[in-house]
Amino acid sequence: MRYLICALLPILLFSCKEKAVDQRPNILFIMSDDHAYQAISAYDTSLTQTPNIDRIATDGIKFTNACVTNSICAPSRAVILTGKHSHLNGKIDNRFPFDTTQVTFPQILQEAGYQTAMFGKLHFGNNPKGFDQFRILDDQGSYYAPDFFTAHEGKINIKGYTTDLITDMTIDWLENDRDETKPFLLMYLHKAPHREWFPAPRHQAEFTSKTFKEPETLFDTFETRGTAARTAEMNLVKHMNYAGDSKIYPEVMDALGIPEYMKWDKSAFQKEYNRMTEEERASWDKHYQPINEEFKKAYPNMNETDLMHWRYQRYMQDYFGCIAAVDEGVGRVLDYLDNNDLDDNTIVVYTSDQGFYLGEHGWFDKRFAYNESFKTPLLIKWPNVIKSGITNTQMVQNLDFAQTFLEAAGITPPKDMQGESLLPLFKGQSEGFRDAVYYHYYEYPSIHMVKRHYATVTEEYKLIHFYNDVDEWELYDRKKDPKEMNNVYDKADYADIVKDMKKKLIEIQKHYKDFERLKYSQP
Template structure:
């Protein structure tokens, strides 16, 4: 065979092989064809789902956060495993329940031996960044860049711990600063050759609520509708609801929360609701510079003066209503700046052709009471605390405007992000990937969620409890210094006002839920022995004076 024939034969063979290879090349779905998705994880602190207009516009409007639901999926039964800040964040990062990752409450330290999903993403080629509130640990693992608030952080002129610039104080309003950091990284520091994971984490609307100037001037003029059970007397419920210390009238701070100045408290003879009441005011409002404080006083001094005139004649009912309005004005005012920041980030993604293959998540570290049952704060398995907002868009995969009622949890974020990135999750993660739900294939997703709260005795005195929640029912066991069970019909008692545990009509349902609860405790490796272990450690810390009450 001469050389020309040999070359021609080889070319023909290569062509045939190429044609065969092309013919059997697996088809890629749209997202895979575009490469691994970017992930923008937006989390606020204590943002109640009731304060997002995609869920309800009764209290306020959040047009930019709503854009995520309009372009993606709204989850109406998203929930947490443990409704308290730092433990919730630990669950999100590790994909493991609190009793497994070790961060059961705000007192116990986070075990840095835990492997977090950002570490895994980073090791698999993702560029990673975090800006805002982490709440625990000053050196988060798995991030190429971070600028985080120490502990709770401050609303005005906040301090930041940074990876590359040391500690720094920045003049301005915290929500705006975090947004500017995020946009700067997206626009100037991001490696455009890599997929990225960006954690955009807000302090707002965490207590003590200080809105931006542009918003408090607007929101103090507003009047908000009251929840139907603002004056709940906790009939038909157990000891836990009756003894919790989170009532707006009796347990909210006058200075730190309602913004009655310490000087005016003394003039009126108002006693501190908490030993740190006045101190909180001085720590928060006291961070303002002269210009900021001048504008603040122009608005809040008249509120103080008006209240001082009204107070001697006010009934307890009138006081409760006044304090509820003050609470909502500042709380919802804080959310307004969060919504503006979310809009700016969404606009950047769209303007820079990043929208189609970027997963955008908006959530909170847990729910929050906005006067329901007369309460503020969280901690309970009851809905306003247990449920968390969750809105997710991923145009390449999620159909716009879809809604989901399944029992998804913050436990699921780690495995979801790893699955979306094509990375196998560690076998000890306990969540479930939401990617099948995104694709409309989540029929076999979990039918019940497990919950466990540990921080008692402690602030707000919410008793220790664990339970199981399905779309229809909720079974709860309060333990430690009580032994009480509660059962709620979530379809027919949406405000959870009546415990039907001893109602004969629910006997079969109760039996079924007890069996499911036992199975979930086994599945997630929780037990009475583990409860006792953490309780013993907690009581030791209490003796050492390390429990903040």
């Protein structure tokens, strides 16, 4: 009998272990910073190829009307974590502190038995709640030799390229720290491709030699748009830094008599350059010194049009060079899931904290409710739940992530969360889903000088109200004018649409409890 028990013991223990495994889905949330939807080949193949990120779209669902509530880094992240609009979670801009009494969805998942980890860029605070393990970049972070705040080691510095390091940490956690009896929430958050766009050494040769297709609106003159578009400080020629952004060495700027546009122009370049190892600097100089030498010869004879062409190419080369490393990292993590039997029960999300201008309207950066800034990539796969290769056009927002993840985990979301679960859309059930979203940007006056505004957006129309120091309305027909070149607010044949959209705006402000702005929207 004793031998029989001994023989059966491993089987009994294995059986007990199997019963103890929590079968709720794992959640892998991948987010990059300022990754434009038009910079992912699942959306647009004219600029680059992102084969690994595209795998998520191929195996799951691609949202073509995903958007943000407030197109700026830290507020977007606060909305994602809390499931509340900025006016309720308190993080209205990058400067205003985050209210740490706010309950976030990782806290709820952790309390419900999920193992939780975050690696990469958070952008506010250095001690995020609800995580068993974290290593987060110090504020914006650096592309080379970054500093991290950690859960258990204090502040540390690690040599290497940041995108690769964040990927290494993510895979290391999956390999060595994951509790196999628990479902996990793993937030894999890239700094790239945030300004100032310093590519890894392995991508410098390829991307500095590329020529990118220019957008049709590169030389936009804003003839039908209002004060906000005409006065924003986001022009590639006038408002982009030469050292930090275009990688013109400070001494070359001095030799050519080019002044700093922002006081941190040269220091932004020097900060990254000085963090590089000797080998990394050698690679940088090998590829960027020839660019500087050619620019020194050409600059004295360049007019503003010439500079626009040149600066656009320099911007795109570095921006897409940074994305190449992100795509490789995503591929490594997806491969790990596939090779370790984690794919079938893991929800994988790829998104960005907002959209970004890639020369459209002559701009870089974000902030506006216009499409390139407002729309984000959103790709989600969940085998056995989401069919492969689906495209969805519903108006979904970063507001919806908290609600979706909690419901996927079988948890009833708190009543004060404002998002809508995407679970029905995963199954092709769109009836009763919202037909409009609400947007509100606050950070003015500030860098780039984009005026305060709010908007309501449907699949067909976008109504924007710029307020504070102006009082101007704009309406765009999203179907007929996808590049948003023509403000039709004052056109007689759109009068009924304006009336309907204003009514919708008032309803949505009431729904989301933005009562302070509601008074500006009354007829």
